[in-house]
Amino acid sequence: MADYQTHEHDVLVIGAGGAGLRAAIEAAAGGASVGLVCKSLLGKAHTVMAEGGVAASLANVDDRDNWKVHFADTMRGGQYMNNWRMAELHAKEAPDRVRELEAWGALFDRTADGRILQRNFGGHKYPRLAHVGDRTGLEMIRTLQDHGVHQGIDVHMEVTVVTLLKDGDRVAGAFGYDRERGRFRLFRAKAIVLATGGIGRAFRITSNSWEYTGDGQSLAYHAGAELKDMEFVQFHPTGMVWPPSVRGILVTEGVRGEGGILVNSEGKRFMFDDIPENYRSQTADTPEEGWRYVQGDKDARRPPELLTRDHVARCIMREVREGRGSPHGGVFLDIAWIKEKLPNAAEVIRKKLPSMYHQFKQLADIDITTTPMEVGPTTHYAMGGVNVDGDTQMSSVPGLFAAGEVAAGLHGANRLGGNSLSDLLVFGQRAGHHAAVWAASHSAGTVDRAEVDQWATRTLEPFERGASAEAPYQVQHDLQDSMQDLVGIVRTESDMQTALERIAQLRVRAGRTGTGGNREYNPGWHTALDLDNLLTVSEAITRSALERKESRGGHFRDDYPSKDDAFASFNILVRKGADGAMQLERRPIPQMTAELATIIEENR
Amino acid sequence: MQQETQATFRIWRGDASGGGFADYPTTVSEGMVVLDAVHQIQAEQANDLAVRWNCKAGKCGSCSAEINGKPRLMCMTRLNELDMSQPVTVEPMKAFPLVRDLVTDVSWNYRVKQGIKPFKPREPDAPDGTWRIAQSDVDRVQEFRKCIECYLCQDVCHVLRDHQKHDEFIGPRYLVYAAALEMHPLDTEDRIPELRQAHGIGYCNITKCCTAVCPEHITITDNAIIPLKERVVDDAFDPVGKLVKIFSRRHT
Ligand SMILES: Cc1cc2nc3c(=O)[nH]c(=O)nc-3n(C[C@H](O)[C@H](O)[C@H](O)COP(=O)(O)OP(=O)(O)OC[C@H]3O[C@@H](n4cnc5c(N)ncnc54)[C@H](O)[C@@H]3O)c2cc1C
Ligand code: SF4
Ligand code: SF4
Ligand code: FES
Numbered sequence: 001m002a003d004y005q006t007h008e009h010d011v012l013v014i015g016a017g018g019a020g021l022r023a024a025i026e027a028a029a030g031g032a033s034v035g036l037v038c039k040s041l042l043g044k045a046h047t048v049m050a051e052g053g054v055a056a057s058l059a060n061v062d063d064r065d066n067w068k069v070h071f072a073d074t075m076r077g078g079q080y081m082n083n084w085r086m087a088e089l090h091a092k093e094a095p096d097r098v099r100e101l102e103a104w105g106a107l108f109d110r111t112a113d114g115r116i117l118q119r120n121f122g123g124h125k126y127p128r129l130a131h132v133g134d135r136t137g138l139e140m141i142r143t144l145q146d147h148g149v150h151q152g153i154d155v156h157m158e159v160t161v162v163t164l165l166k167d168g169d170r171v172a173g174a175f176g177y178d179r180e181r182g183r184f185r186l187f188r189a190k191a192i193v194l195a196t197g198g199i200g201r202a203f204r205i206t207s208n209s210w211e212y213t214g215d216g217q218s219l220a221y222h223a224g225a226e227l228k229d230m231e232f233v234q235f236h237p238t239g240m241v242w243p244p245s246v247r248g249i250l251v252t253e254g255v256r257g258e259g260g261i262l263v264n265s266e267g268k269r270f271m272f273d274d275i276p277e278n279y280r281s282q283t284a285d286t287p288e289e290g291w292r293y294v295q296g297d298k299d300a301r302r303p304p305e306l307l308t309r310d311h312v313a314r315c316i317m318r319e320v321r322e323g324r325g326s327p328h329g330g331v332f333l334d335i336a337w338i339k340e341k342l343p344n345a346a347e348v349i350r351k352k353l354p355s356m357y358h359q360f361k362q363l364a365d366i367d368i369t370t371t372p373m374e375v376g377p378t379t380h381y382a383m384g385g386v387n388v389d390g391d392t393q394m395s396s397v398p399g400l401f402a403a404g405e406v407a408a409g410l411h412g413a414n415r416l417g418g419n420s421l422s423d424l425l426v427f428g429q430r431a432g433h434h435a436a437v438w439a440a441s442h443s444a445g446t447v448d449r450a451e452v453d454q455w456a457t458r459t460l461e462p463f464e465r466g467a468s469a470e471a472p473y474q475v476q477h478d479l480q481d482s483m484q485d486l487v488g489i490v491r492t493e494s495d496m497q498t499a500l501e502r503i504a505q506l507r508v509r510a511g512r513t514g515t516g517g518n519r520e521y522n523p524g525w526h527t528a529l530d531l532d533n534l535l536t537v538s539e540a541i542t543r544s545a546l547e548r549k550e551s552r553g554g555h556f557r558d559d560y561p562s563k564d565d566a567f568a569s570f571n572i573l574v575r576k577g578a579d580g581a582m583q584l585e586r587r588p589i590p591q592m593t594a595e596l597a598t599i600i601e602e603n604r
Numbered sequence: 605m606q607q608e609t610q611a612t613f614r615i616w617r618g619d620a621s622g623g624g625f626a627d628y629p630t631t632v633s634e635g636m637v638v639l640d641a642v643h644q645i646q647a648e649q650a651n652d653l654a655v656r657w658n659c660k661a662g663k664c665g666s667c668s669a670e671i672n673g674k675p676r677l678m679c680m681t682r683l684n685e686l687d688m689s690q691p692v693t694v695e696p697m698k699a700f701p702l703v704r705d706l707v708t709d710v711s712w713n714y715r716v717k718q719g720i721k722p723f724k725p726r727e728p729d730a731p732d733g734t735w736r737i738a739q740s741d742v743d744r745v746q747e748f749r750k751c752i753e754c755y756l757c758q759d760v761c762h763v764l765r766d767h768q769k770h771d772e773f774i775g776p777r778y779l780v781y782a783a784a785l786e787m788h789p790l791d792t793e794d795r796i797p798e799l800r801q802a803h804g805i806g807y808c809n810i811t812k813c814c815t816a817v818c819p820e821h822i823t824i825t826d827n828a829i830i831p832l833k834e835r836v837v838d839d840a841f842d843p844v845g846k847l848v849k850i851f852s853r854r855h856t
Contacts, residue, residue, distance in 0.1 A: 040656075040658055040664075040666065041656070041666065041710065042714065043664075043753055044658045044664045044665070044666050045658075046658075048658075048659065048663060048664050048752075049658075049659045049661070049663050049664065099733065099734055102734070102735065103725060103728075103733075104723065105722075105723035105725070105785075105788065105790075105791075107737070107742050107745065107746065107749065107788070107789075108742075109739065109742065110737055110738065110739040110742055113736065114735075114736030114737050114738055115734065115736065117739075132746070132749075133746075135663070135750065138663065138749075138750070138752065139749060142749070146717070146722065146723070147722070147723075149714075149717070149718055150718075150722050157711075157714075180703050180707075180709070209657070209658040209659055209660065209664075210657070210658070211658065242635070243633075243634055243635020243636070244633065244634075244635060245633075245635050245636045245637060245640040246635065246660075246661075249660065249661050250661075355662075355663065358662070359661055359662070362662070362680055362682070363635070363637070363661070363680070363682070364635070467651065471647075471651065472651070473646070473647040473651065474647075477647075515651055515652060516651060516652055517651070517652030518652075520619060520654070520703070520704045521654035521703050521704040521705070521707050522651075522652040522654065523646060523651070523652065523653065523654060523655065524646075524651030524652045525652070527651075
């Protein structure tokens with residue numbers, strides 16, 4: 001029998017980013033005993049990297065803002081693929097969730113009258129993002145972490161969950177290992193909240209860290225839960241492109257929010273060339289109007305650089321493909337130009353965008369107060385994920401909840417910047433609450449010891465195959481190349497068919513990977529174990545993208561370049577079939593309530 | 605377009621029971637940082653080489669190590685700042701117990717933080733439960749709140765590194781944390797007695813080594829530790845002044 005340590009909790013939260021921490025705090029407040037596991041050290045999750053801000057219609061800067069406008073903006077940005085109930089709850093509850101952070105010690109930048117300052121961001125009609133310079137995520141995760149550690153939560157740092165365990169239909173626990181010593185851990189829980197984040201590591205160029213291997217999506221899928229909208233992957237328009245070692249690292253949209261413009265190699269500001277019909281009435285006609293907008297003129301409309309991310313990313317791709325790119329295959333993002341408008345421009349840039357200033361100075365030897373940056377698209381965010389109930393965040397598996405980037409629904413086909421941090425707070429809180437309620441009304445399930453033993457054996461297989469077997473890093477790299485080249489920003493039927501073949505071959509190779517060394521902090525072993533998750537989400541993305549024969553939001557098909565109304569009425573769901581094969585379903589989007597439909601009409 | 609050259613990385617390998625440096629020759633190119641080289645070696649020559657990292661952009665504070673003897677973030681150390689004609693040494697931090705290779709057990713830091721009294725805000729200023737805070741008051745503590753918890757300052761501080769006073773001194777990182785709370789415009793808690801006793805602020809003899817290594821350029825000694833030391837002294841000699849201070853902090 002396998003040797004493992006057992007922990008028992010009412011609620012187990014897997015993931016300690018914004019969503020997981022917020023869920024754990026709420027579940028503890030609801031009287032549940034809570035365990036919180038994360039792959040990294042506490043406070044290092046992806047949320048720490050978020051830069052631009054958290055979206056909430058506080059209306060501190062523009063009093064015309066309210067939840068209805070935020071709701072309509074989120075739905076428009078998501079091309080109406082969103083779970084409208086989630087978009088409604090999110091818009092209504094985000095302001096309270098942000099104010100609550102302040103009560104826990106967060107310090108946002110201020111307005112002149114001492115309230116929380118808000119900034120402009122792509123797709124948001126009014127200045128809506130509460131922020132702290134360009135390190136909002138750090139402020140948020142640190143606030144939640146420092147508050148959370150005093151709420152009696154058991155934190156298990158550097159522990160990776162490899163499988164969920166079920167008792168019949170319901171979830172009963174999770175099994176994993178600690179990275180430090182490689183010892184096994186069994187968690188028994190009445191309810192589990194997945195808050196594991198995204199999938200960016202399936203692609204070569206990404207703003208995401210090693211952690212983003214799609215674990216939560218894959219754990220849920222194998223436990224029988226539905227995944228939704230997996231074809232909608234966000235490619236952020238502005239990642240660093242040079243030097244090669246930093247390719248993909250994010251350049252915050254805040255640069256454009258503060259007046260940064262996109263320019264091609266001919267010196268032309270190309271974003272004015274192609275403005276989508278549904279955004280025309282909200283977009284500036286001239287550079288002058290755009291500048292007035294970023295300076296806070298309420299009568300001005302936003303510059304085209306602040307159109308939604310999917311659109312800006314494709315415009316950049318077009319410039320590069322048509323030979324008007326920058327020397328290293330991107331375009332120029334210029335914030336230095338604002339010196340024409342502001343006498344103290346350099347100071348303003350360093351104050352508003354300190355970590356961008358630092359990042360370019362240190363990693364690329366570029367001073368952004370004098371020199372344009374080179375930028376290009378980078379894999380950033382998964383709109384799709386675990387399909388959940390909008391109110392409770394429970395998945396189709398009883399007792400299994402999901403919140404944050406791992407869950408689907410709020411963002412539809414394309415996420416607006418700033419709507420993720422607010423998503424984490426709103427739905428982290430909801431998931432934590434409902435998980436605690438669930439745990440209070442259900443007894444613990446039974447964990448099958450034989451199944452645990454099987455998992456223990458399986459987890460150790462890479463050691464048996466040893467260092468001379470297939471190298472896990474090589475399989476991961478080959479998968480990233482395939483996804484980047486074949487299922488990236490521009491997709492076609494034949495490329496994606498090839499991708500499916502490659503994924504099948506890589507699955508065989510993944511089963512042959514081995515590692516040397518021992519179980520103590522062994523990244524080779526960890527990488528081998530992550531491969532199944534990466535392959536599962538890659539297959540789900542590819543199959544869903546093949547099924548959606550149109551272009552919408554983050555999903556662009558070269559062979560079907562337009563939006564097609566026939567595809568507007570359903571989401572694509574993915575589930576594990578009884579035979580173990582991936583099954584797809586086109587599920588109609590439920591009819592929106594009349595009240596919400598009216599709000600959308602009023603905000604056209 | 606890319607300049608490729610050969611370089612050698614002398615990386616510490618081993619665990620608590622012992623170990624030593626191993627040399628890894630590898631090809632490096634323009635713009636690489638130390639973490640890139642370590643990853644390349646991990647992928648090509650040493651799959652089990654233990655290293656922590658997350659953001660690769662100096663934002664998470666995971667990849668702390670000692671590079672050519674200096675405490676630094678591996679992801680923010682460009683190779684072109686180093687003398688590449690010599691082997692580049694990369695070793696784990698010294699102030700914490702070793703786990704394996706470049707990874708140390710930093711859990712002590714989490715325990716220390718847990719022992720510092722948490723944030724306690726004054727009553728809200730407005731009927732809707734919100735506060736009014738001037739940007740200038742935010743700016744004063746913003747510097748401390750930039751901390752990415754890389755623990756490089758803890759690593760370099762002689763009180764911890766050489767004298768191993770982990771039980772009696774919280775170290776520069778947590779003096780910064782205490783300063784952030786004490787100078788938070790809304791906070792009403794009093795942490796001064798603990799700072800003097802359990803937190804051991806008296807151990808700091810203002811060598812400023814911590815400030816020198818902070819990747820966030822926090823002026824740890826001058827802006828956080830010295831003002832805290834002043835408060836500790838005031839407090840010890842002036843109990844009445846302390847009451848006035850708490851009173852005025854509550855009502856501004
Ligand atoms: C560079 C960058 C900038 C961004 N800027 C913004 C912004 O300005 N505004 C905005 O709204 N959004 C922004 N985003 C997006 C946003 O930061 C993320 O979507 C969000 O932080 C995800 O939070 P989360 O809580 O869902 O997951 P994360 O914060 O990623 O946390 C995931 C957690 O799950 C754990 N985990 C994963 N797998 C396992 C496993 N198998 N076992 C145990 N634990 C596991 C991880 O260790 C981690 O603790 C940005 C993203 C990036 C990368
Ligand atoms: S100034 Fe104080 S805290 Fe900083 S390194 Fe020196 S003794 Fe340590
Ligand atoms: S104060 Fe500076 S050196 Fe110390 S942990 Fe924070 S960021 Fe790192
Ligand atoms: S990897 Fe995040 S600071 Fe280096």
